[in-house]
Amino acid sequence: MSEIRVTAEKLVEKPLTIAELRAAVQSGTTKAVDLAEGYYGRIQAHNPLLNVYLALTKERALEQAARVDAAAAKGETIGAMAGIPVGIKDVLTMDGTVTTAGSKILGGYRPPYDATSVKRLEAAGAVLLGKINCDEFAMGSSNENSAYGPVRNPVDTERVPGGSSGGSAAAVAANLAVATLGTDTGGSIRQPASFCGVVGVLPTYGRVSRYGLIAYASSLDRVGPFAANVRDAAEILSILAGHDPHDATSSRLPVADYAAESDKDVKGLKIGIPEEYFGEGLDPEVQAQIESGIDGLRAAGAEIKKISLKHTRYAIPTYYLVATAEASANLARFDGVRFGYRSPKSTNLSSMYKLSREEGFGAEVKRRILLGTYALSAGYYEAYYKKAQQVRRLLANEFMDAFAGVDAIVTPTSPIPPFKLGEKTDDPLAMYLADIYTVTASLAGICGISVPCGTTAAGLPVGMQVLGPHFGEAAAFRVARAVEAAQ
């Protein structure tokens, strides 16, 4: 590899890969400290407009960077992420660092521990730059529900970056971090990755620990990486994945070297194209890009098969019942007693609960708590929550049947390119429909990757969603690499 020298002044326009940066830090040609300072310089320049970072963790970052540089100077082999500047979505805890989940109700909250995903990255040498903006409690598809203001899409700053991990996607797109962590409950990694033109990975449910993730809907919530390219994302997933005694749903299945898996070509892989993802509501420009991406996969030797996933149209109503029911229970903990905001107007315990929640939560969070509480309330449970759980099984079974015949499934990530700020804020249902192609995998628990796949005539990014079966990340990464290579 040629010598790579990165200084605070000379951060390259095109970000280097994790492997290239790590090699440069290992050899000493680039100092991790300079790299971190370089990124903080970029953040200072671009954050006022983009509103990506909510808090910077400079002290912790520079101490870590200095440790990495010292280890490299002594000739020790540094970690897989050593010196790599990363950003953390603000729904993941960092010990002692303000963690708000994009909500006023957690303003000033300093958690007493690190999320497992955060800890694993840091143990691998990553330099944690700071906490990243998102929709309040990860509820949203545009990042406009943050109590700390919306994030702007670096590709077109009049447009949204997607949500809820909009800041995490925008950070990578604007090179304000080499990689970031996001979370995905109904599409919150994949849709913003698509909107910002970066790679976002939804790992299989149970592949990455949720410990330290502020819960929205526990049976759906997942933690995953954003990166500028597929191989980087694959490398990070191998670090994040694995069993954690703090999360009883985390899997003991061995973790693959996903980056090495992604190096394999797609010859002979069977890829399913579900007709239900190409119907009414799909923007013709998005459709054209996805079809051209599919042609590329065929040219690379994959076998393309038409398939049908008949229950797809029921996924949005199912999701908004399951997720809101779980949210209404999870968010009961925000009551002004143990952490976060307490209304100064409280006069007794009951008014403290109600006023703290009324003043601390934003409109979308209240809407979802109300819907979930309604769906779980006496007389409606069977009609709504139980019905949704039954349809969830049908959706999951349908995917498992489909994966008996194909190795991966490809679809558009989002039916539309990134929309303008304010365009959908008055119509919650229209906003929910932005998740129409992503909620299915969330409900089924399978894995997925959004990979850039061309742009519209106006230059807006289009993302292809590559879905794999439960714990089938390896095949999904291979397909995503092939899509990326054809760009």
Add this chain to the structure above:
Amino acid sequence: MSTMVTLEEVERVAELANLELAADEAPAMQRDLNAILEYIEQLNELNTKGVEPLAQVSDLLASVVDSGDGATLRPDERTGSVDRAKVMRSAPETDGAFFKTPKVIER
């Protein structure tokens, strides 16, 4: 649009959820909930008689997730917990040992 949820029901649900909606907030929530519930109605097109509800995908994956070692319970060993001082630094009101709240029982 059909009205499935009345304003009184919105207020009842808000009470259950410990939310005190502002006067102008309740009608907006009623409108949104009705629009969403009307959309959700389409689930009734599906016959789900006899379909077992799925609460957690781990149920589907029991064979792979638990890898047969039966270790769903951890060993009963004493381990550390989070530091009390660290927890209390984010409490709205504390005496250092306990969380303090407004008076619970009126006399």
